[in-house]
Amino acid sequence: MTNHWIDFKNADCILVMGSNPASNHPVAFKWIQKALENGAKLICVDPRFTQTAAKADIYAPLRSGTDIAFLGGMIKYIVDNNLYFEEYVRDYTNASFLVNPGFKMPGDNEGVFSGLTGTKTKEGFVSGTYDKASWSFQMNADGTVKNDPTMQDPNCVLQLLGKHFSRYTPEKVEQITGTPKDKLLEIYKTYGATGKAGKAGTELYAMGWTQHTVGVQNIRSMAIIQLLLGNMGIAGGGVNAMRGESNVQGSTDHGLLFHILPGYLQTPAAALPTLAAYNEKNTPQTKELQSANWWANKPKYMASLLRAFYDQGLPLEDAYALMPKIDDGVNYSWLTIFDKMYKGQFSGFFAWGQNPACSGANANKVRQSLTKLKWMVNVNLFANETGDFWQGPGMKPEEIDTEVFMLPCAASMEKEGSISNSGRWMQWRYKAVDSPGEAMPDGEIISALYHEVRRLYETEGGAYPDPILKLTWNYGKHFDSHAVAKEINGYFLEDREIKGVLYKKGTLVPSFAFLQDDGSTSSGNWLYCNSYTEDGNKAARRGTEDPSGIGLFPDWAWAWPVNRRIIYNRASVDKNGAPWAPNKPVIQWNATKKAWSGDVPDGGWPPLADTEKGMKPFIMKTAGVAHIFGPGLVDGPFPEHYEPLECPIDKNLMSPQMVNPAVKRWETDGVPELDLRASCDPRFPFVCSTYRVSEHWQTGVMTRWTPWLLEMQPEMFVEMSHELAQLKEIQNGERVTVTSARGEVEAVAIVTLRIKPLTIDGGTIHQVGIPWHYGWRYPDPKFKELRSANLLTPNIGDPNTMIPESKAFMVNVVKKEVKR
């Protein structure tokens, strides 16, 4: 999140789209309520009328997978009606930059951007990769970007934006999304009103936006809207991802995904054999005036990270050489893992605190992949569908050779450590009770594994022992969360004098501003440098003072970076450092004291008006300004509406290109039935989406085993409209089967007024929705019922992130006779 949970109370308008906070983040609603009590408006856009919609001032239905059409219409409305915050857009974004005239947009390029090399698939659309050379700016001789401050030049970003989204008329958007035109305009007008200086609009999203083949572009659409309206960096604004797991923020921060190292540094590529080459390729340079270009510090963070793994006994280049590298052009994401596992390319698998047999898209393929393993280690609290895959529905245990080890692990209240919430707050937690039986905290299990692997390398050797044997492991025999937290913050590895102050070897680094690129400092995650210092464990603080009045609570726990609660907050003030919203200032410049008050400023330099020392607000961008034109993504610098891979209509009403051309598709050689898709297929006529309920969590591994929760939501259900129920002669409460090209599940039908058929391009489209919390293992494992939503979902993902498209795929629903 750019902002944080409590900050929602400062909003004048809250747009909930791609999420359902009332159900899935109930405590967030406390702060949303506060905003409503102060007169804010709540808008909810969702295929279903959810628990959030029940509290909203305005609700609009939407066909799942058409968010870009909806938001594109809003962008057009904002531009056409001059609702954008002109000063903010001109000075803080790249709206004035001139784009290369060779750049082509989907409106006059067959539905794709310039630079696509692709082939036509058998489904009829082009699929390939983009060469981004034409997605570039016109440059001045001095290396700065050519720009037009009047923003009138036809090649400037703002004009191109207007031209691109001119095709997203309310009529066209209504045809694509099914949202009635009057509702579209009502929402565009209400939300667009936050473009005034002093007004704040916030957007809350979750998997409803990310789990699409256009997932990242969904969010980009909203980022563009927030920039146009001046809603970034202010109180009650921002683009706010509500994370789906209590510590998934922590897991991405600390680099658990394949493409990043802790602190969002790039994982080294095989094409970059040395640290020098890595730094050269990954460290951005800029000639722009008043641009802090903070990522220029990357070499300091990479060197310090290497030192957290390998101490000064090893030169930095040697430490870099020991790091695993990504092979060029290879994707190592979840979908790839199970594809390769299916092909027999993995002998072992740690299913660590997860349940892929239920959580993986196209779960039948996942379950079949598991049968190819020689061994699996299942680290979890309870038995689940993954560890017990070999006795699941349709499995023949006598034909499966996988050896499964179950390592029971501790629950979150049975161990000490930190959790990072969506608002980037690192909050320390304490151990309340001992774990039952032999269950151990994950850290303890990893520690034991490390020591044993090390011992085996020492005694037996192996293919390449150095990366393990040379590791610096100062935590002792057992896991110590404080020792790790300090390592993450980082140490001075030798005495250093910085700005006249001596920092002694072995002391904790005060913040990342002190990290060095020469290997004299260590830091397990530069973003968290400042969290555990000589002043103590800041994540454990519990101060309840809030001098700002806007809910910053600077002494409660610790937020990254450097306890800044609202990031990009230099955009909340004008050139002179005066807040756009004087009644809700985030930071404020005091000209006499020559200092900022309020939140930790996003760079302590004087305001922009100081041409010598002032800096532009978006310091993580090379040019210091935010991207309305965003060339960094693989599927386009502007969002464009494409249909989901499985969709109910046979053409994209916006352009000749049906599906996102950059999407990576799977073909399992020789076994076509596992990667099946069916689009516009009369066998699967209804749009299906997946979602959660308050009472269960993820695949239900913990919550299905909790009787009070199972009592409230005991079994798999499918929600559908009365019209669809009548069509299929289904009664409320009746058992039905939901099928897709990939599998089937049994569910109880909930026939409801809260879903209505939509009119899409003149025809009627029905939508249904299913929760993904259920599996055969519990309750009633002996019935081996198919209950997991992911048995239906497609293993096709966003081309930037590879998140599967679990929110829009095609199914059929039929009555079922069931003997229980």
Add this chain to the structure above:
Amino acid sequence: MKNSSFLIDLTKCTGCRSCQVACKQWNELPAERTVNTGSYQNPLLLSSQTWTLIKFDEFEKQGKMHWLFTKIGCMHCEQPACVSICPVGALQKTESGAVIYNKNVCIGCRYCMIACPFHIPTFEWKKAFPFIKKCTFCFDRLAEGQKPACVCACPTGAITFGTRNDMINKAHGLINKRSNTYNPHLYGEKEVGGTAVMVLAPRDVAFSDLGFPKLSERPLPTWTWNALKFVPSQIVLVSAAMAFFYWLTKRKMKKKDADKEVQHDA
């Protein structure tokens, strides 16, 4: 705290059911084995194992979609019908506001179940020695200076707790300040003489849409009192009348016997 009350603000309830779980947890109530009957509501009804639950209602009214979440449970009336009807005084209204139940005195007649206008008290049908079960107002927590479990668990502040006067003032304050949000009526302020659990509803929804019965302000015990108050005098008067007729009849019969005897002698 004396004379305390709950204020349940249904405009804030998001149907998360933290209250339903908190009640089970505090009172160590077992879960029921349920099935999905085509609704999020589960269990469907209050029982000896479920003392509060969220009712889910969806309907369309004047072109607007409503999905409402209503917490149901004992209303802890100011003048409870169950207390009045109980022949052995197993139910009592306490100073704190709680209507509490003493199973040691209960004879299992279930008159309280019949008397309650909200149909709250439930019975342990499956036990050999069954008792009545209902929300206890977390009377035991109040004794330790703590608020009821559901109040503590509610994430949005839909359930709040304080003195009756404070809750009434708070409710009217909300109704006045945000008249576009609230139904102007505070349910339970006056119904059946007032209930310790009071409810606010959204503006365009009627309490009857949510299943709250339409009740007069007259406390229910006064209905039975109208008849019952005559009982002592009736006992005295009827007994006296019957004694008189007995005396009269005995005297008549004595006279008759005496006359017969005289005839016999003559």
